[in-house]
Amino acid sequence: MKLRIGYELDYDFPQPTPMILMLHVHFSRVSELDEPDHMRLDPPVRVSAYRDGFGNWCSRLVAPQGRVRISADAVINDSGLPETIRHDAGQVPVELLPEECLVFLLASRFCDSDRLLDLAWQLFGHVLPGAPRVQAICDFVHQRIAFDYNDASVTRTASEAYREGRGVCRDYAHLAIAFCRAMNIPARYCTCYLGDVGTPPPFPPGDFAASFEAYLSGGWEMFDPRNNVPRVGRVLIARGRDAADVAITTTFGPNTLVGFRVWTDEVIEA
Structure with a gap:
């Protein structure tokens, strides 16, 4: 395609x-x-x-x-195929992570994982580590945040998105990334092109899209808590710690x- x-x-x-x-x-x-x-x-x-x-x-x-x-x-x-996730991918112990992953375990400007540490373990500590835990985080974030373009804010942090329960795709990504980092899963923010191929109309106006990658056994895996379904035609533009790195x-x-x-x-x- x-x-x-x-x-x-x-x-x-x-x-x-x-x-x-x-x-x-x-x-x-x-x-x-x-x-x-x-x-x-x-x-x-x-x-x-x-x-x-x-x-x-x-x-x-x-x-x-x-x-x-x-x-x-x-x-x-x-x-032209929907994205795939290796649902059996495990979590890599921190001591075995490649050095280049370590920065994506740390709190950053918008992904204030240190403020969400206790909450993350309360919500996801019982979930099987690895891809199932990341997917559980995406499911929670998808339900927690109500999407509305009018609720966009260039200063909203992950913890604020959790409290306010509203935002745009960057807020979904920031909150999921912060939860992953709180659970010792490296996660990095991604800016992408993402159209509406394979989705039913009506289609919203075109825009850039935010998603994130989590490091699991076997490498980096793409997740999208905003849509929370496999999509067709995502084209990566940039990666960083959060939206501040990839404006x-x-x-x-x-x-x-x-x-x-x-x-x-x-x-x-x-």
């Missing part, structure tokens, strides 16, 4: 403004692109690039004063986002 993926972000800047963008398809899937996801800027602006500490590809620029459009449009190959745009000055469009659509081939 082929997917057309892309975005258009329209900003209004009252003055020249530095930006960091994290919008390219993750390096682990670049080889599956039929058309590169080149970033386009209108008006044209010089862009430099670097890799952050988690291996994500980042773009750096200074947006000029006035209206600026940032966009990309590409085609990527996908299996799609970070601006260093005043601005107004005046237009936002994201697409992840199946390409129907004749």
